[in-house]
Amino acid sequence: MQNQSWAQLVSGKVVSEETKASVPYASIKLIGPEYANRRVGVSADENGLFTLAISKFPVTLEITSVGYLPKQINLVKAEQNLIIQLEPGDVVLQEMVFSAEKITEEELRSPIQIEKLTVKELTNTASFNFYDAVVNLKGVDVATQSIVINTVNTRGFNSNTNLRFRQFTDGIDGQAPGLGFSLGNIVGPSGLDIESVELIPGPTTSKYGPGAFNGVLDMRTRNPFDYRGLSFEVKGATLGSDPYDQSFISLGTDFLGEASFRYANAIKNKVGFKVNGSVLSGVDFKAVNYDNIGPGAAFEDTHSISNQSINVVNHYGDDRAALLVVPVRVTPPNMDGLTQVSLRDTAFFVTRKGYREEDLVNYNAQNIKLNGSLHVKLTPKTELVMASFFGKASTMITGDDRIALRDFEIQQHKVEVTNEKFNIRGYTTMQDAGNTYNVGRLAEVMIQTAKPDAAWYNQYRNLYIAGRGNYQTVRNIADSGFPGGSGYESRYKPGTERFDSLRQVVINSIDPRNGARIFDKSRLYHVEASAKLNAWEDFFDSFEVGASARMYDPESRGTIFTDSIGNDVTNFEYGAFAEMSHKIDSRTDATASLRVDKNENFNIITSQRISAVREIKPNTFVRGSLQRGQRLPNIREQFFNQNLGDLTIVGGLPEVVDQYDLQNNAFLESALNKYNQAIGSEINRILAQPNGQVNVESLKYRYLSILEDGIIGTDQFNGIKPETITSFEVGFRSLVESKRLFEAILYVNHYRNFIGVTRVIKPRTSPLTDLTLAAEQANNPGTSDQYYVSDNSRNAIITQGLELVYDVTSDEGTNFVVNTTFANIIQNTDDPLTPGFNTPSFKLNLTLGHDRISKNFGGKVSWRYRSAYDWESNFVDGRIPGYNTFDFQMTYRIPKIYGAIRFGGNNVLNNAQFNAFGGPEITAFYYLSFGFDPF
Structure with missing residues (x-):
């Protein structure tokens, strides 16, 4: 056998044996055992000409075309100018060949929904990188964190910190162990090493573990035995950066570049290896939402005489408002035409002046990735794989707050033995937060360092009552070091030396009291094994069993978790599954699975699934499935204990939440909001009357029952429970x-003990001691604290959706796909839990493309629409307006050098938009790339 380190070129022409005329668009593919699970090949052009890169010989080619019989030829070396003659034959046989290219029979009759993207589809997608290709699949939501990181989700409950969606690369869970979710593809493969991507929407807990409630993204890389040689690619991109420039073409002034390479080889087909690397660097998308989400109009982004309570989205430090009740002088005319002076109460909310995000961070982005693997064939069908992945990133993300990742690192190391009958795998994931810091916490510390909330609001109120000037004068005095000698400082102004020096001190400190840096060197250790058994072959067509064990070892020095000095935290869980299939008859298949899991902090949980698929006519299948799954609270939901400045995020374990003594001492935030709304509505009603006089104190007393009903009782926060889903x-x-492919999916998910957050306010005084004083304190950030506690819903939550697909490919090769999704949530309005559904009720995707518009030219365009929807998160709540996005890519291939030039754009209509409230604004984005890839 001849082994080649470099791919060699095979070229030729496909003609009719009968007429010698060219056969356009014939399919030429490699066949054999090593190509059983993947497609490697090309299509001839309109003149029947083709060029194919092959890495090793001998090889067998299969040539097919509609109206001709398939033909196979064997090659022992690279040849050019081949003339392949096809014999005219039955069209039906060849239609079956094209069916296999569009979708295999195995995929048609799959008991679960699987969306698969091949190398060709990933390469030709209208996006800057392959990872973004999934956005055009049906039912997919994406939360854009930055130019580097996108968070993928399906079936609702989208978020920047998606805990219900799992992502794997060659079997390795992609989550950062200290975060509990995957940071996009910052440590995954580059486009040069990706072979396929599979998306499995919906619950898949039986096989992928108890965290896979919303779906799984499974990425597979190229094996060095099959893909040998050198590949490289360089890209450049420009971002539309001017917020006032809404022209159709807006290249902007911000730039991004990426370079990547891959090299693979094998020795005597026994030992293979590969190395990959990529560097992305440039300017990030910016979070510049300056809309006011507090009282008043959205455009009111600065304090004014009519609105002292603005809360701007990407301002930090102005989030919590204080309710101030003050007497004011009024001079209504009397009956004699003279004036009389009197006092009456008024009440209004006041916030402090925060800092813009752009004053606190820089938007430089970088992602460095290195990975490699060694493959040893122990037997012809058994392979030992040792692989390592390394990723380092500096970018912005949105978690429970805005986070500036700086020198953030993730390492993953794997050892695996696999063949067609069994698999044994072990891996570890290690993260290091580097110089990462919390942007919201940074703003809070700088504001509180100058003057604490308690002092600031007290001064503001006293100065206002004393008539020391208008609102601006009062605010300026409160923002100053007044009174002298008190130790207070004037508000730090961005751009000054004092501001910059304090900012640097705060972002370098991990002290929970006055620092913003995040220390996180958490680890994850995982082992698993699975086997396909031959047991009960007379009944089961397949029978697979597996088991896994995992340990989390968070290390944050108390900045994120409860692992402060002297309190080491670990978490261990293990599980096992069995999955079997049975052919009921020639047209009906049934599948069942069972999984059992145990976490050291929870009782045993089980997940079950049963499904059936029936062929109702050739190439037409219906399927149904019923699943009951359970999700264990992850490491964040158990042990989280992070002070974000304006609020504290708290895990749901009793030993975590009990330290804050919330039972009988705190209010539901929703109850406080209802209380304030009731008082505000009554004040407005009275003041609208002639000579209306308001006694705010009496109104506060009248509505105290609202707050009383919202007191956290002893039946709350007694320990978080696993979440349960019943899915049909x-x-x-x-x-x-x-x-033409038609597809329709209808699903209904019923959740019990849904895990979200319960938002509470704890005043300095217990409401059981003095409800009136507690109410006053709860409305002042200086005398109360805000907590978001991981908790279970009291009532059932139901989600449902409908997904439709039409996918057609013409005889000439033009592909058109339209898919649409309808989704909604049903929740009891009395439930205090915030679920964060965060999914548009309507999504529509259109794509149109042709890989061979001409001999070497191809292109694709896509258009996406998302209806408006509400966004709820620990960071901020708000309304995301409906938006649409148009993308395109054009590809020119240079076969003689295995090269391709690609030019494309994302959001080329320049509709400035965001898909996660409080996240970055996505502007027009154009890119140009050149790649050398023999495959």
């Missing part, structure tokens, strides 16, 4: 004439 799904999939 039916699907229809039909392939017509091997060209």
Whole structure:
């Protein structure tokens, strides 16, 4: 056997044996055992000409085309100018070949929904990198964190910190152990090493573990035995950066560049290796939402005489408002035409002046990735794999607050033995937060360092009552070091030396009292094994069993978790599953699975699934499934204990939440809001009357029952419980004439003990001691604290959705896909839990493309629409307006050098938009790349 380190070129022409005329668009693919699970090949052009890169010989080619019989030829070396003659034959046989190219029969009759993207589809997607290709699949939501990181989700409850969606690369869980979710693809493969991406929407807990409630993204890389040689790619991009420039073409002034390479080889087909690397560097998307989400109009982004309570989205430090009740002088005319002076109460909310995000961070972004693997064939079918992945990133993300990742590192190391009958895998994930810091916490510390809230609000109120000037004069005095000698300082102004020096001190400190830096060197250790058994072969067509064990070792020095000095925290869990399938008859398949899991902090949980698929006519299948799954609270939901400045995020374990003594001592935030709304509505009603006089104190007393009903009782926060889902799904999939694919999926998910957050306010005085004083304190950030506690819903939560797909490919090769999704949530309005559904009720995707518009030219365009929806998160709540996005990519191939030039743009209509409230604004984005890839 001849082994090649570099791919070699095979070229030729496909003609009709009968007429010698060219056969346009014939399919030329490699066949054999090593290509059983993947497609490697090309299509001839309109003149029947083709060029194919092959890395090793001998090889068998299969040539097919509609109206001709398939033909196989063997090659022992690279050849050019091949003339391949096809014999005219039955069209039906060849339609089956095209059916396999569009969708395999195995995919058609799959008991679960699987969306698969091949190398060709990933390469030709209208996006800057392959990872973004999934956004055009049906039902997919993406939360754009930055130019480096996107968070993928399906079936609702989208978030920047998606805890219900799992992501894998070659079997390795992609989550950062200290965060509990995957940071996009910062440590994953580059586009040069990706072979396929599979998206499995919905609950898949039986096989992928108890965290896979919303879906799984499974990425597979290229094996060095099959893909040998050198590949490289360079890209450049420009971002539309001017917020006032809404022209169709807006190249902007911010730039981004990326370079990547891959090299793979094998020795005597026994030992293979590969190395990959990529560097991305440039300017990030910016979070510049300056809308006011407090009282008043959205455009009121500065304090004014009519609104002292603005709360701007990407301002930090102005989040919590204080309710001030003050007497004011009024001079209504009397009956004699003279004036009389009197006092009456008024009440209004006041916030402090925060800092813009752009004053606190720089928007430089970088992602460095290195990975490699060694593959040893122990037997022809058994392979030992040792692989390592390394990623380092500096960028912005949105978690429970805005986070500036700085020199953030993730390492993953894997050892695996695998063949077609069994798999044994062990890996570890290690993260290091580097110089990462919390932006909101930074702003809070700088504001409180100058003057604490308690002093600031007290001064503001006293100065206002004393008539020391208008609102601006009062605010300026409160923002100053007044009174002298008190130790207070004037508000630090951005751009000054005092501001910059204090900022540097705060972001370098991990002290929970006055620092913003995040220390996180958490670890994850995982082992698993699975085997396909031959037991009960007379009944089961397949029978697979598996088991896994995992340990989390968080290390944050108390900045994130409860692992302060002297309190080491670890968490251990393990589980096992069995999955079997049975053919009921020639047209009906049934599948069942069972999983059992145990976490050291919770009782045993189980997940079950049963599904059936029936062929109702050739290439047309219906399926149905019923699943009951349980999700264990993850490491964050158990042990989180992070002070963000204006609030504290608290895990749900009793030993974590009990330290804050919330039972009988705190209010539900929703109850406080209802209380304030009731008082505000009554004040407005009275003041609208002639000579209306308001006694705010009496109104506060009248509505105290609202707050009393919202006191945290002893039946709350007694320990978080696993979340349960019962999911029912039916699907229809039909392939017509091997060209048109129709698909429809309907699902209903019923959740019990849904895990979200319960928001509470704790005043300095217990409401059981003095309810009136506690109410006053709860409305002042200087005399109360805010907590978001991981908790279970009191009532059931139901989500439902409908997904439709039409995918057609013409005889000439043009592909058109339209898919749409409808989704909604049903929740009891009395439930205090905030679920964060964060999903548009309507999504529509359109794509149109042709890989061979001409001999070497191809292109694709896509258009996406999302309806408006509400966004809820620990960071900020708000309304995301509906938006649409248009993307395109054009590809010019240079076969003689295995090269391709690509030019494209994302959001080329320049509709400034965001898909996560409080996150970055996505502007027009254009890119140009050149790649050398023999595959």
